[in-house]
Amino acid sequence: MTQKVLGLSLFVVGCVLFCQAGATAVAPLQIQLDPALSQDLKANLQSDLARLTQWSLQTNPGGNFQLVFGATDNSGVVAYLNDRIHVLLPFEAHLENRIRFQGQPLSSDDSSPGDAPTDALAINVSLRLWAARLLAATPLGLQVGSNILPIDSIRIGAVQMGPQYRADDRDTPVRRATMLIHEARHSDCTGGLKESVIAQLPDSLNSTLCGHLHSPCPPGHLLAGLNVCDDHAWGANSIAGTYATALYLNCTNCDEQTRQQALVEASDAFDRVLPLEDLQKGHLPPDMSSTDVLWGQ
Numbered sequence: 001m002t003q004k005v006l007g008l009s010l011f012v013v014g015c016v017l018f019c020q021a022g023a024t025a026v027a028p029l030q031i032q033l034d035p036a037l038s039q040d041l042k043a044n045l046q047s048d049l050a051r052l053t054q055w056s057l058q059t060n061p062g063g064n065f066q067l068v069f070g071a072t073d074n075s076g077v078v079a080y081l082n083d084r085i086h087v088l089l090p091f092e093a094h095l096e097n098r099i100r101f102q103g104q105p106l107s108s109d110d111s112s113p114g115d116a117p118t119d120a121l122a123i124n125v126s127l128r129l130w131a132a133r134l135l136a137a138t139p140l141g142l143q144v145g146s147n148i149l150p151i152d153s154i155r156i157g158a159v160q161m162g163p164q165y166r167a168d169d170r171d172t173p174v175r176r177a178t179m180l181i182h183e184a185r186h187s188d189c190t191g192g193l194k195e196s197v198i199a200q201l202p203d204s205l206n207s208t209l210c211g212h213l214h215s216p217c218p219p220g221h222l223l224a225g226l227n228v229c230d231d232h233a234w235g236a237n238s239i240a241g242t243y244a245t246a247l248y249l250n251c252t253n254c255d256e257q258t259r260q261q262a263l264v265e266a267s268d269a270f271d272r273v274l275p276l277e278d279l280q281k282g283h284l285p286p287d288m289s290s291t292d293v294l295w296g297q
């Protein structure tokens, strides 16, 4: 999608703040911070995003990390995020009131936003925005500061920060980084959508891999009944787990505490992948493509 420079664009340049001598510089991470975010939250996010460029990874060629991120090192992680997350929004953002048609508000709903989950670190709202665009059958945009991002794909990459996101001791830096990797996968419409699915939005999305929606964890699972598991091999949890595993095994400049935190996150992520055996056997290579619409029945 077209990149617009917003009032508070964030260009985190590898090695400016954190790189150690000898670490490989990676391309800038380009994620815009919505001007409505609080100053504290902006500072926390800038710090967390900088860390994502700082951790230096070197994985084995041909491994799952390369299949997912397209490179054996951290440059793949940055490219993956740049493709899938373009703006971070505050929890209080009222999405409906930010949608624009020909530059004008589509609606002026005065009710409180209210429908974002309060127990999440963050939630990717790209599919929701794109579904609104498909249902409207007319070009729409998302107001971010003084600019309007075209909602022309699920890759609009809009992630709303949850009230639980805190850069303090309650969550580790690795957990917050892994969360962003996880949320980014929800910006992929793997396999596209058929007309028959679009006609039945949004309920029909559950039968597709568009947005990689989660499934309820089954009885007996530690998180039984919660809608946080994946019924397919390469959903958001597997991608996050692959990243955390690399951070644990293949980080060349991480301290031991970071590596141990990564092990915890990798274990938690893969616990939520129901067809884990298929994934471990390598029968199902990840499809990291995204298709806007696959017309036809």
Ligand SMILES: [Zn+2]
Residues within 6 Å of the ligand: 182, 183, 186, 214, 236
């Ligand atoms: Zn998710």
